[in-house]
Amino acid sequence: MEVILLERIENLGQMGDVVRVKPGFARNYLLPQHKALRSNKENLAIFEQRRAQLEAENLKRRQEAEAVAKKIDGMSVVIIRQAGDSGQLYGSVASRDIAEAVTAAGTSVNRNQVVLDRPIKMLGLHDLRLRLHPEVSVPISINVARSEAEAEMQAESGRYISADEMIDAEEAAEAEALAAAEAAEAAEAEAEAGGESDEETA
Structure with missing residues (x-):
């Protein structure tokens, strides 16, 4: 079946191209989604009348999509x-x-x-x-x-x-936390011992 594309379709063609597609693809996707018209003289005339409007709408939608793309690129x-x-x-x-x-x-x-x-x-x-x-x-x-x-x-x-x-990483993190806690306790005990010896000296 031949259809006139109303917008660019990846791996198929640009807006205005007349392309041959499988009837099922046209009936189930392109025609109901208003992405194409059946190719005949009447529809070609309709498309040519609406081309400027379709191109303007397409440009507007593309600019909106580009703005969104900038926000989520690499998300x-x-x-x-x-x-x-x-x-x-x-x-x-x-x-x-x-x-x-x-x-x-x-x-x-x-x-x-x-x-x-x-x-x-x-x-x-x-x-x-x-x-x-x-x-x-x-x-x-x-x-x-x-x-x-x-x-x-x-x-x-x-x-x-x-x-x-994941288990190894969790165990390593626990061991690290335990070592840090022990080091803090040792430092605290050392500080207390230092304080007591200062008092004895005095």
Whole structure:
């Protein structure tokens, strides 16, 4: 089926292009979403009449999308999920979860704007794109972890942190805290002993 594109469609064409697409894609997506018209003389004439208006609307939407893109370029959002010791999630992170996390971080996006080839099924850092407009995409990072502490460690190291590494880090932090507490006690005891010897001298 041939259609006239009313906006740029990635991997298909620019506004005004007449392209051949599968009938199902046209009927189920392009035509109902008002992204294209069936290609015939009448619709070509309608498109030419509306071209200036469509281009003006497209420019306005693109400028709005570019302003939003500047705010969220390189954004990293944390999504907390349950997972096994191997890092395999119990379930997956889908485009809806990502859209909700980005919206919660302060920028409203919908799941159709999340470019996700397949659901995320592993813990770790995942890079993907938000398509805010047919001509404006922005990269973001998704940090999927079991806890906020694990997410912080992953963000610092730039990679997935295994359960064993997490336990080692917690034990190291506890040992460090214990050593610091013991050092503080020893310093306090030394200060007290110093004070007593001063009194004896006096």
